[in-house]
Amino acid sequence: MIEFNLDRGSGVSTYLQLVHQVKQALRLGTLRPGDQLPTAREVVESLAINPNTVLKAYRELEREGLVEGRPGMGTFVRQGIAGATLAEHTRLRRSLEGWVRDARAAGLDQEDLRALFTVVLADAAKEGVA
Amino acid sequence: MSPALEATGLGVRYRRTWALRDCSLSVPTGRVAALVGPNGAGKTTLMHAAVGLLRPALGSVRVAGEAAFVAQDKPLYESFTVAEMLAFGRRMNTRWDDAAAADRLARLGIPLKRKVSGLSGGQQAQVAVTLALACRPDLLVLDEPLANLDPLARHDVMRSIMAEMAGQELTVLLSSHVVSDLEETCDWLVVLNGGRLQVSGGIEELLDGHLVLTGPDAASAAGAQVVGASRAGRQVSMLVRGAPPLDPRWQARRPGLEELVMGYLRSPESAALPGLTGVGA
Structure with a gap:
C-alpha cells in the first residue's frame, strides 16, 4: 500500500x-x-x-x-513490470556515491554537482541513451 | 458533454449600476469551479443568477439539472437542533435524501440532538453543505463556504466536499477570497473583476499556458503576450500568456494559481477566455 x-x-x-x-x-x-x-x-x-x-x-x-x-x-x-531490481539499484547507488566523492575532492559544490548531473542526463536523453 | 452551467451575454443591473456585464462562460460537468475576484466583482450576483434568485437584465444563464445554493451567512436556524434542520429541509424540498444526510452528519461526528447555536463554525458550515447535498443537486453553489473558518475547519470542509465529488456526478461552483485554499481542490477557474469576466478555463491548462518571467528592464518583451508587468529597480517581473519572449535574458517558470489570479486582477484590461487568442496589454 x-x-x-x-x-x-x-x-x-x-x-x-x-x-x-x-x-x-x-x-x-x-x-x-x-x-x-x-x-x-x-x-x-x-x-x-x-x-x-x-x-x-x-x-x-x-x-x-x-x-x-x-x-x-x-x-x-500490473504484473510483470520490468524495472531495475533492488540489487541493481544498490550497485548503481554505490557507484554514484563514488562519483560524488570524486567530484567533491575535485572542488565541486552541491550546485555544481547537480548542474553537471542534469546536463549529462539531458545530453544522454538527446542521444537516446537514457 | 453538455456544460453544468452556462451563461451567455449575462448582464445584471441593480437600479442603474451594472453588477455584471457581458458575461459568457461555461463550466463543464464534474468540475470544481473556483469563483474569485475582489469585493463587488459580481461573484454573489453571478451565483444568485445561476440558481434563479434574480432575473438577469440581459442574456441568460442555464443550469443542467438541479442547483442547490448555500448562501454566505450559512442559513441555519440557531434555535433548531440539527435533527430539526433536517426535518425542515425534508418538508421544504421535493427531492430530498434523508438517509444520505443523516449518514453524512454521522461520519462528520455532528450530533443530531445538538442545537445549531451550539455547533462550531466549521460544523455549521458542514450542516449547511449537508442540507444542500441532501437535495441531490447536479450543481452545488457555495458562496464563500470557507469564510470565517480556521485553517483546520477549512481543510475539513473542503475534504468532505471533495469526497462527495468522488462518489457521484456533481459539479461545484464556489467563491472564495483565499486563493491558496483552492489550489488543490478546484480544477476550473472563473475570475470576475468589476462586474466583468476576466478568466474562465481549466486550471491546469491555464497554468500550463502562462509563464512568470523575471529579467532586466532592458530586456525586450517582443514576441510575448503580456498579461501584466511589475517593476522593482532594474528588475521586471511579468506574467505572459503562451510562449516566452525571444530575448534570452528572461528567466521563465510556471506560475502558481495565486500568481495567475493576481496577475489578471492587477490588469483588469487583460482576459483569458475560450476563443480569445490575444490579451490586452
Whole structure:
C-alpha cells in the first residue's frame, strides 16, 4: 500500500506528484505487482484534493503501462513490470556515491554537482541513451 | 458533454449600476469551479443568477439539472437542533435524501440532538453543505463556504466536499477570497473583476499556458503576450500568456494559481477566455 503526501510549495503539479510517488514506490519495492492503489475517495479524504486529480494521475500511470484499472474493483500495479531490481539499484547507488566523492575532492559544490548531473542526463536523453 | 452551467451575454443591473456585464462562460460537468475576484466583482450576483434568485437584465444563464445554493451567512436556524434542520429541509424540498444526510452528519461526528447555536463554525458550515447535498443537486453553489473558518475547519470542509465529488456526478461552483485554499481542490477557474469576466478555463491548462518571467528592464518583451508587468529597480517581473519572449535574458517558470489570479486582477484590461487568442496589454 502507498500513502500519498503533497509538497504544496514545490511548484510541481499535484497530479505529477502522485505519479512520481507511485513510480518511486515501484522503484523502491514498497509497491509490488498486484498491489492495489488507494481509491480516489481514500486519497481525497486524506489530502483534500480534487478527485479528478487522482483519476488523472492513475490514467497517466495506466497509459505508461504501470497500473491497470479493474472495473468495480480499483487500480492495481500490473504484473510483470520490468524495472531495475533492488540489487541493481544498490550497485548503481554505490557507484554514484563514488562519483560524488570524486567530484567533491575535485572542488565541486552541491550546485555544481547537480548542474553537471542534469546536463549529462539531458545530453544522454538527446542521444537516446537514457 | 453538455456544460453544468452556462451563461451567455449575462448582464445584471441593480437600479442603474451594472453588477455584471457581458458575461459568457461555461463550466463543464464534474468540475470544481473556483469563483474569485475582489469585493463587488459580481461573484454573489453571478451565483444568485445561476440558481434563479434574480432575473438577469440581459442574456441568460442555464443550469443542467438541479442547483442547490448555500448562501454566505450559512442559513441555519440557531434555535433548531440539527435533527430539526433536517426535518425542515425534508418538508421544504421535493427531492430530498434523508438517509444520505443523516449518514453524512454521522461520519462528520455532528450530533443530531445538538442545537445549531451550539455547533462550531466549521460544523455549521458542514450542516449547511449537508442540507444542500441532501437535495441531490447536479450543481452545488457555495458562496464563500470557507469564510470565517480556521485553517483546520477549512481543510475539513473542503475534504468532505471533495469526497462527495468522488462518489457521484456533481459539479461545484464556489467563491472564495483565499486563493491558496483552492489550489488543490478546484480544477476550473472563473475570475470576475468589476462586474466583468476576466478568466474562465481549466486550471491546469491555464497554468500550463502562462509563464512568470523575471529579467532586466532592458530586456525586450517582443514576441510575448503580456498579461501584466511589475517593476522593482532594474528588475521586471511579468506574467505572459503562451510562449516566452525571444530575448534570452528572461528567466521563465510556471506560475502558481495565486500568481495567475493576481496577475489578471492587477490588469483588469487583460482576459483569458475560450476563443480569445490575444490579451490586452
